[in-house]
Every structure is written in structure tokens, then in C-alpha cells.
């Protein structure tokens with residue numbers, strides 16, 4: 001009986017960690033869909049609506065994904081005037097990075 005209880009606790013802990021992670025990925029996806037998808041391909045497949053905008057799944061070829069946290073916090077500025085400037089709060093950055101990590105090809 002005791003052993004079963006421990007097993008249940010272990011399972012509950014394990015799955016809540018996985019759920020927390022998938023919550024971040026899910027929120028990051030929603031954020032990207034709302035704010036980025038009109039220009040960038042945000043999924044695992046497909047081309048960006050704006051050809052100059054790199055598909056999100058290829059961002060790791062431009063930068064280590066972790067380095068984007070700083071860029072997002074300070075506001076991304078690019079040479080390209082059609083990319084609006086975003087400043088994200090730390091929670092949004094966490095979510096977005098979790099999502100970006102999840103789709104890199």
C-alpha cells in the first residue's frame with residue numbers, strides 16, 4: 001500500500017513538471033500566433049507570409065535560442081523596417097523560448 005502511494009506521488013510530480021513545460025510551450029505558441037504569425041512561419045512547416053522574415057523553426061541557425069532572451073527583453077530591433085519592435089516581459093520570453101525550442105528543426 002505504501003509503495004503504491006509513493007508511486008502515485010512520483011507519477012503526479014513527473015506529470016506536473018511535464019504539464020508546466022507544455023503550458024509554457026502552449027502559451028508561447030499562442031503568443032507567436034497572435035503577434036508574429038502574420039509575417040513569420042511559426043510552425044514546423046511552411047513558408048513565412050513575408051519572405052524576408054525567417055521561419056521560427058530556422059532561428060537556431062541565426063542565433064543560439066537562449067541568446068534571444070536578451071534580445072527579446074531589450075526589444076528586438078532588426079535592420080528591416082517592417083519588423084515591429086517588441087518588448088516582452090520575462091514570463092512571455094520564457095513561454096516564447098520554450099515554444100521556439102520545441103520547434104527547432
Ligand code: HEC
Nearest residue numbers: 035036038039050052053054062078079080082083084086
Ligand atoms: C510585420 C512583420 C513582422 C512581425 C509581426 C514580426 N516579425 Fe520578426 N521579422 C520580420 C522581418 C521582415 C524580419 C527580417 C529582418 C531582417 O532580416 O532585418 C524579422 C526577423 C526576426 C528575427 C531575426 C532577427 C535578426 O536580427 O535576424 C527574429 C528573432 C524575429 N523576427 C522574431 C519575431 C517575433 C518573436 C515576433 C513576434 C513577437 C516577430 N518577429 C514579429 C517581420 C516581422
